[in-house]
Each structure stands twice: as C-alpha cells, then as structure tokens.
Amino acid sequence: MxxxxxxxxxxxxxxxxxxxxxxxxxxxxxxxxxxxxxxxxxxxxxxxxxxxxxxxxxxxxxxxxxxxxxxxxxGRPSGYARLQVPYVDVEQDPRLSRKLVTLSPCALVDADLAASRRSLPPSRYPPNKWRLEAPLIYRLGGIKALRVRPWETLRRLLWEREPWLVELYREKGVVYIANQRWCFGRCRRQVHLAEWLVWLDTGRLVGVPVETRRVSTEFNSVVTRGG
Structure with a gap:
C-alpha cells in the first residue's frame, strides 16, 4: 500500500x-x-x-x-520548528527579552521522555536538557508535567502560574509573540514560545495557519475550566 x-x-x-x-x-x-x-x-x-x-x-x-x-x-521527530511565522517589526516586551523556550512541543514525542530506551542513540534533547532549553515550560511542572498528559496539565498550569503570558497572547496574537527577541550570543525570535501557545490553545501543531489577527478568548475560557 x-x-x-x-x-x-x-x-x-x-x-x-x-x-x-x-x-x-x-x-x-x-x-x-x-x-x-x-x-x-x-x-x-x-x-x-x-x-x-x-x-x-x-x-x-x-x-x-x-x-x-x-x-x-x-524515536526522534525530525526537525522541531513547525510554525512558519513572518518576520514583522513589533514593539518589544521586556518580559520576553530572555530565553523562555527553545524547544518546540514536537520534542514531547521524543522517546527519551518515556522510560529510557537504551537501544536508541542519544537524543539531542534528553529530559535533563528541558530545564535549560525550555525553562518556562519546565517551571510549570518539571518532567512529570511533560510526560503525563502534557496538553491538559501544561495549559492549566500556564494559566495558573503565568497568566500574563496567556493574556498577552490573547491580546497581541501569534505573530507578535513569535517576533519578540531574546539575545544570547545572537538574537533569536520567540517562535518556539509561539508554538507552545498555539498548541496549548488549539490542541494542534501541524497545519495551524498563522495569522496576524489577534486570537480568540477561547484559550482563557478553556483553561479556566480545567481543559
């Protein structure tokens, strides 16, 4: 077939x-x-x-x-960046001027997040790197939140612990978030952060159209209902 x-x-x-x-x-x-x-x-x-x-x-x-x-x-998804967000000049928010997330949600399907599969070659992003490469996400609940029902768990914890970010996403939209800059050696856009917000909002990462309009209020209402 x-x-x-x-x-x-x-x-x-x-x-x-x-x-x-x-x-x-x-x-x-x-x-x-x-x-x-x-x-x-x-x-x-x-x-x-x-x-x-x-x-x-x-x-x-x-x-x-x-x-x-x-x-x-x-056991490794190839290539982690999924959102293709246009480059746009936006006002920079100082709260987003640091490294928050440099891993896409796609890294969640990496087999190294499960019980160790020793037959596999080393992952680019084993569990102990999440703390360094995705500090915002890791802070929401550590490895357990990444391993067990991460969509429901992380979206609830994000609203409880970082409500300012959900509100900013709702108010300004995906393109605004993705075009925020943080610098360490070289300046990078917050595209992966935008990916997490889109996934936690929609339950989708593949095939999500990126638009410049602001997002709906659904993310707030769904999260506060407990997902």
Missing part, C-alpha cells in the same frame, strides 16, 4: 479528525489492532506522547508515511 509523508508532530493533536486526515483507513486498522476506538487511541498518546512510537510502528507496517516511519525507527 502506498503512503505519503506525514509530520510526526501530528501525534500531538488532540483531535481525532486530524489523525484520520493524516493516515486515513490505516489509523482505523491500528486502533482495531490495539483493541481501541480512535478516540481511545488519541487519548492513549495524549496521556504520554512518546507512546506514539508504538502507533507509528504499526502504521508503517501498512504504508510508507515518510517522516513518521523514520520516527518509528529512531
């Missing part, structure tokens, strides 16, 4: 229709093989994203899904 290239970050989507759109009937067969409904399968990976390697392995027995099949073998 033929296949097509699929971004392994699709496994971070909490929406069943995204999985079906990416994998078609193959994901239905995998769910049956694992004695789960599609909803249960999505929830299974949402509970612990590195478990996506099991799903990817079964999918790739049915078809070639490109990067998903590479991920099934290596």
């Amino acid at each position: 033929g296949g097509r290239d699929v971004d392994p970050c699709i496994f971070l989507s909490v929406h069943v229709e995204d999985w079906v759109g990416a994998f078609g009937e193959a994901i239905v067969k995998v769910a049956k093989c694992m004695n789960m409904s599609l909803e249960e399968l999505v929830s299974y990976v949402a509970h612990s994203p590195p478990q996506a390697t099991t799903v990817a392995s079964l999918l790739c027995k049915a078809a070639n899904f490109g990067r998903v099949c590479q991920y099934a073998v290596t």
Whole structure:
C-alpha cells in the first residue's frame, strides 16, 4: 500500500479528525489492532506522547508515511520548528527579552521522555536538557508535567502560574509573540514560545495557519475550566 509523508508532530493533536486526515483507513486498522476506538487511541498518546512510537510502528507496517516511519525507527521527530511565522517589526516586551523556550512541543514525542530506551542513540534533547532549553515550560511542572498528559496539565498550569503570558497572547496574537527577541550570543525570535501557545490553545501543531489577527478568548475560557 502506498503512503505519503506525514509530520510526526501530528501525534500531538488532540483531535481525532486530524489523525484520520493524516493516515486515513490505516489509523482505523491500528486502533482495531490495539483493541481501541480512535478516540481511545488519541487519548492513549495524549496521556504520554512518546507512546506514539508504538502507533507509528504499526502504521508503517501498512504504508510508507515518510517522516513518521523514520520516527518509528529512531524515536526522534525530525526537525522541531513547525510554525512558519513572518518576520514583522513589533514593539518589544521586556518580559520576553530572555530565553523562555527553545524547544518546540514536537520534542514531547521524543522517546527519551518515556522510560529510557537504551537501544536508541542519544537524543539531542534528553529530559535533563528541558530545564535549560525550555525553562518556562519546565517551571510549570518539571518532567512529570511533560510526560503525563502534557496538553491538559501544561495549559492549566500556564494559566495558573503565568497568566500574563496567556493574556498577552490573547491580546497581541501569534505573530507578535513569535517576533519578540531574546539575545544570547545572537538574537533569536520567540517562535518556539509561539508554538507552545498555539498548541496549548488549539490542541494542534501541524497545519495551524498563522495569522496576524489577534486570537480568540477561547484559550482563557478553556483553561479556566480545567481543559
């Protein structure tokens, strides 16, 4: 059976229709093989994203899904930056002038976040690097928050502990956040921070259109309901 290239970050989507759109009937067969409904399968990976390697392995027995099949073998999602945000001159917020996040949410499906798989080569981002490379996210709950239902856990903790950031995202939008600059050796944009906010807002990382308009108030209402 033929296949097509699929971004392994699709496994971070909490929406069943995204999985079906990416994998078609193959994901239905995998769910049956694992004695789960599609909803249960999505929830299974949402509970612990590195478990996506099991799903990817079964999918790739049915078809070639490109990067998903590479991920099934290596346990590493290739390339972490997913949002393509235009360069825009924006007013700089001093609260965003430091390193907050230099890892995309896609790093959550890295097998090193699960119980150690010693057969794999060393990851670029093992658990002990999250504290250094994503200090804002790590502060929200450490490794446990990254391993166990990170979408629900982190979005709740973000609103509880860093409400100013959620409010700024709601008020100014994705492009504004992504074009904030922090400098250490060289200046970088806060694109990965924008990715986290989009994922925690929408439950999606792949195929999310980036617009210059401000985001809706949904993120606030959903988070305060506990996700």
